[in-house]
Amino acid sequence: xxxxxxxxxxxxxxxxxxxxxxxxxxxxxxxxxxxxxxxxxxxxxxxxxxxxxxxxxxxxxxxxxxxxxxxxxxxxxxxxxxxxxxxxxxxxxxxxxxxxxxxxxxxxxxxxxxxxxxxxxxxxxxxxxxxxxxxxxxxxxxxxxxxxxxxxxxxxxxxxxxxxxxxxxxxxxxxxxxxxxxxxxxxxxxxxxxxxxxxxxxxxxxxxxxxxxxxxxxxxxxxxxxxxxxxxxxxxxxxxxxxxxxxxxxxxxxxxxxxxxxxxxxxxxxxxxxxxxxxxxxxxxxxxxxxxxxxxxxxxxxxxxxxxxxxxxxxxxxxxxxxxxxxxxxxxxxxxxxxx
Amino acid sequence: xxxxxxxxxxxxxxxxxxxxxxxxxxxxxxxxxxxxxxxxxxxxxxxxxxxxxxxxxxxxxxxxxxxxxxxxxxxxxxxxxxxxxxxxxxxxxxxxxxxxxxxxxxxxxxxxxxxxxxxxxxxxxxxxxxxxxxxxxxxxxxxxxxxxxxxxxxxxxxxxxxxxxxxxxxxxxxxxxxxxxxxxxxxxxxxxxxxxxxxxxxxxxxxxxxxxxxxxxxxxxxxxxxxxxxxxxxxxxxxxxxxxxxxxxxxxxxxxxxxxxxxxxxxxxxxxxxxxxxxxxxxxxxxxxxxxxxxxxxxxxxxxxxxxxxxxxxxxxxxxxxxxxxxxxxxxxxxx
Numbered sequence: 045x046x047x048x049x050x051x052x053x054x055x056x057x058x059x060x061x062x063x064x065x066x067x068x069x070x071x072x073x074x075x076x077x078x079x080x081x082x083x084x085x086x087x088x089x090x091x092x093x094x095x096x097x098x099x100x101x102x103x104x105x106x107x108x109x110x111x112x113x114x115x116x117x118x119x120x121x122x123x124x125x126x127x128x129x130x131x132x133x134x135x136x137x138x139x140x141x142x143x144x145x146x147x148x149x150x151x152x153x154x155x156x157x158x159x160x161x162x163x164x165x166x167x168x169x170x171x172x173x174x175x176x177x178x179x180x181x182x183x184x185x186x187x188x189x190x191x192x193x194x195x196x197x198x199x200x201x202x203x204x205x206x207x208x209x210x211x212x213x214x215x216x217x218x219x220x221x222x223x224x225x226x227x228x229x230x231x232x233x234x235x236x237x238x239x240x241x242x243x244x245x246x247x248x249x250x251x252x253x254x255x256x257x258x259x260x261x262x263x264x265x266x267x268x269x270x271x272x273x274x275x276x277x278x279x280x281x282x283x284x285x286x287x288x289x290x291x292x293x294x295x296x297x298x299x300x301x302x303x304x305x306x307x308x309x310x311x312x313x314x315x316x317x318x319x320x321x322x323x324x325x326x327x328x329x330x331x332x333x334x335x336x337x338x339x340x341x342x343x344x345x346x347x348x349x350x351x352x353x354x355x356x357x358x359x360x361x362x363x364x365x366x367x368x369x370x371x372x373x374x375x376x377x378x379x380x381x382x383x384x
Numbered sequence: 385x386x387x388x389x390x391x392x393x394x395x396x397x398x399x400x401x402x403x404x405x406x407x408x409x410x411x412x413x414x415x416x417x418x419x420x421x422x423x424x425x426x427x428x429x430x431x432x433x434x435x436x437x438x439x440x441x442x443x444x445x446x447x448x449x450x451x452x453x454x455x456x457x458x459x460x461x462x463x464x465x466x467x468x469x470x471x472x473x474x475x476x477x478x479x480x481x482x483x484x485x486x487x488x489x490x491x492x493x494x495x496x497x498x499x500x501x502x503x504x505x506x507x508x509x510x511x512x513x514x515x516x517x518x519x520x521x522x523x524x525x526x527x528x529x530x531x532x533x534x535x536x537x538x539x540x541x542x543x544x545x546x547x548x549x550x551x552x553x554x555x556x557x558x559x560x561x562x563x564x565x566x567x568x569x570x571x572x573x574x575x576x577x578x579x580x581x582x583x584x585x586x587x588x589x590x591x592x593x594x595x596x597x598x599x600x601x602x603x604x605x606x607x608x609x610x611x612x613x614x615x616x617x618x619x620x621x622x623x624x625x626x627x628x629x630x631x632x633x634x635x636x637x638x639x640x641x642x643x644x645x646x647x648x649x650x651x652x653x654x655x656x657x658x659x660x661x662x663x664x665x666x667x668x669x670x671x672x673x674x675x676x677x678x679x680x681x682x683x684x685x686x687x688x689x690x691x692x693x694x695x696x697x698x699x700x701x702x703x704x705x706x707x708x709x710x711x712x713x714x715x716x717x718x719x720x
Contacts, residue, residue: 084506110506110567125568169402180399186391195387215387217394227546235544238500242542252500252542370395373388378396383403 053144055152055176056191056368057135058184058361061115062205062230062330064134067364068142069372075360076100076138080130081109098137103253114171115160115206131171139176151379152176153367155187158202158209159225176384182370184363185211186218188328188356191366197320199309201302201341202363203331205230208302212309212321224309228301230331233259237294241287248285249277258287265296266336295334303344310348322351328362488703490532492557494657495519496564496667499542504567507679512540514682515563518670521692522561526699549660559626560665561699562657565682567674574675575646576638578631578668580623581658622664624650625705630668630698637694641687642677668695 054069065075076099083089088108102109114130135154144150152175156168161183172179182190185200189211194200196215201208210224238255241248254276262272272288306325313321322345327338338353345351356362495515497503503511516537523533534555536548543551552560566577627650635647648669658665670691671678681687 110504125570165402169399180395181402182395186395190388190391195391217391217398232544232546235542238542239544250500370392374392374396378392381396382399 051147052149052151053142054368054371055139055142055150056187056364056366056371057138057152057154058187058363058367059115059131059135059154059156060184060204060329060363061113061157061207063360064138065361065364066138066142067361067368069368070142072142073361073364074138074141076134076141077103078113078115078134079103079106079111080114080133081106081111083108084110096133098134106253115157128167128171131168132173132175135172135175149178150176150384151178151371151374153180153182153187153371153374155182155184155363155367157204157207157225158183158185158211158223159207174384178379178382179384180370180374180382182367183209183211183218183223185209185223185328186213187364187366187370188326188362189213189366191362191369192326192356194324194326197313197317198324198326199306199321200326200328201306201332203229203298203302203327203329203334205330208298208305208329208331210305210309212313214313221312224305226301226305228298229329230256230259233263233294233298233331236297237287237290240290240294241285244290245278245285247278248283249280259291259294260330262291263295264292264335265299265340266292268292269335295337296340298331298334298337299340299344303341306341307344307348319349322349325351325353327353327355328359330359332356332359488531488558488699488706490534490555490557491526491699492534492536492552492555492560492661492663493519493523493526494536494548494552494560494562496562498537499540501542504565504673506567506673507676509565509673509679509682511565511567511673514565514673514688516540517685518688518692518695519563521689522563522695522699525692525696529696529700531699531703545657546660548657552657552661552663552665557661557663559699559702560657560661560663561630561695562655562665562667563695564667564669566669566672568672571674571676573646574642574644574672574678575648576631576634576668576670577648578627578634578650578666579653579655579658580627580650580666581620581652581655619662619664623658623666626664626698626702627666627668629702629705630666630695633698633701634668634670634691634694637690637697638671641681641690670695 052069056067058065060078062078063075064078065073067073079099079102081097081102082095083092089095092105092108097105097109102111110126112126112130114127114134135152139150139152154172160168161181165181168181172181184204185202188202189195189198189200195213198213200211200213202211206227206229208226208229210226211218212222214222234252234255237259238250238252241250241255254274258272258274268288271286272291273284273286275282275284277283278285310318310321325341327341331337332355338355341353342351345353358365495512495518497512497515499512501512503515505511516539519535523535526533534551534557536551537543548562566575631647631650635645639645639647653667655667658667671682673679673682
């Protein structure tokens with residue numbers, strides 16, 4: 045029995061726009077930034093000493109790489125062979141991190157942004173062909189809900205980098221009608237923050253990667269706890285600038301579209317269950333960790349009778365843990381039907 | 385546990401449907417809703433047909449909304465104007481875009497990337513600079529031909545895709561042309577391609593989707609979406625015509641310079657700028673920066689001018705084909 049168990053490795057993978065994570069039945073858990081880069085030419089290849097780089101390492105070496113974020117804005121670019129290749133390489137890399145031993149069957153469930161699944165289902169399937177012995181693709185919010193046993197009268201709001209996905213769980217596999225996707229998400233906050241800073245200090249020099257770092261370190265909504273100051277070259281001279289106001293406005297730009305979509309979805313739930321759903325709203329994804337965001341959303345619910353918004357405890361792995369639960373629960377007969 | 389089992393079963397079925405190349409069948413609603421939806425759909429479809437019949441008769445190929453409402457796969461020639469849905473009720477006829485008097489006067493040109501987003505970078509080239517240079521040339525050519533041109537960016541600016549979409553919609557552009565430079569894994573390949581909005585490039589899947597959708601019941605909210613889709617489909621059809629005009633001109637012009645050029649054709653892809661813009665729109669990849677020879681040519685202003693003239697020619701050709709926009713279009717110079 046043990047031998048048979050060890051001959052299969054179940055994996056749950058969260059393929060995100062910004063970060064991807066993997067949880068394995070052998071206890072391995074890893075997260076990588078969803079960047080894949082290929083050296084741009086022979087010189088770069090010699091310098092980086094690798095045919096392909098992933099995550100933080102790829103980001104660090106980006107001047108020498110043809111860098112890809114394959115699910116940018118929550119979608120895989122249809123017809124882009126490089127982006128399909130990037131998806132495949134990224135999943136292969138995640139699988140390799142879990143150290144499957146020789147001959148071990150790898151059964152993987154991959155959670156992807158809901159919009160990518162809705163729009164690029166076929167291309168995603170093509171992109172992941174052959175990376176595991178058997179593979180199932182599900183939407184990310186569904187994976188989160190499954191992992192938390194939040195399958196009935198619950199709403200998942202998954203604030204990722206490329207998209208914010210909404211999913212109302214009604215005790216059935218979610219249909220398109222149960223889900224919504226917004227492009228107001230982490231990347232749009234970065235873009236707005238960059239525009240606002242550049243508007244105020246046109247001569248400030250910074251990249252979108254620096255902006256993303258500032259946001260991840262200091263994001264907030266509501267009243268600030270203190271001044272958020274960053275150092276950037278201004279006219280070539282390192283200068284401290286106060287971005288508290290811009291950061292607040294950029295983060296709070298998420299609120300109106302999220303609240304509007306949330307209320308719209310709740311209004312479509314059967315009336316007798318609307319209150320239950322309002323009190324079972326789960327925030328997932330990197331955006332769920334923005335301080336005071338759950339309270340801000342709860343405040344918006346007071347006009348419709350109040351509600352409770354709870355951020356997931358383990359945002360980096362909530363999706364991959366959920367996918368792993370699906371992988372472990374799926375019967376062998378189902379896995380036999382699904383190719384890799 | 386039962387709920388989980390059912391959900392897993394549905395997830396597996398959805399995956400199997402994708403593998404087999406068919407779209408997963410939407411969850412069936414109750415039969416009562418289904419019949420109500422069908423009846424309402426057919427009733428309003430009749431109203432639409434009645435309204436449009438005098439001018440749309442005999443025109444155009446069947447539109448996707450016909451596939452949805454009719455529940456049958458249309459014949460390849462699209463000659464059949466009506467199909468039975470519910471006994472005694474007819475499916476809507478394709479709407480002729482000419483009804484909307486789609487003239488082309490204002491062209492929105494979107495130079496890809498810009499500012500802190502350089503786009504593809506290789507061989508000393510930056511996509512944002514090439515796209516901007518070509519866009520300015522296209523704008524000059526079109527303005528000289530009497531078109532009104534709006535650029536989404538006028539310099540090396542960082543713009544979100546939302547801002548590009550907003551600029552295009554706010555300008556009330558008649559067509560949207562987004563210019564990009566390709567970068568593909570095989571450095572030996574070189575070609576031009578043009579994209580229109582669409583979830584898949586596989587016609588078999590599209591046909592199957594039409595057939596699969598015919599089996600489901602439509603709720604009132606589905607019905608509203610379907611009506612909206614009628615107008616979306618008109619835009620999509622126009623986008624395809626526009627894409628064919630642009631791609632045809634570009635390939636013909638650049639093939640003269642580069643006999644080995646690959647026609648990578650008109651394709652569908654869900655680009656955000658094409659989702660959000662409210663006018664017929666295309667995204668064109670004018671060369672392959674990943675190819676050494678293309679990169680060398682892109683450094684030459686003459687080559688970039690050739691591309692610009694081909695793109696402007698595509699806009700003019702599309703405008704001329706629209707008929708009522710031809711007053712402006714036919715006055716244009718060059719490239720036709």
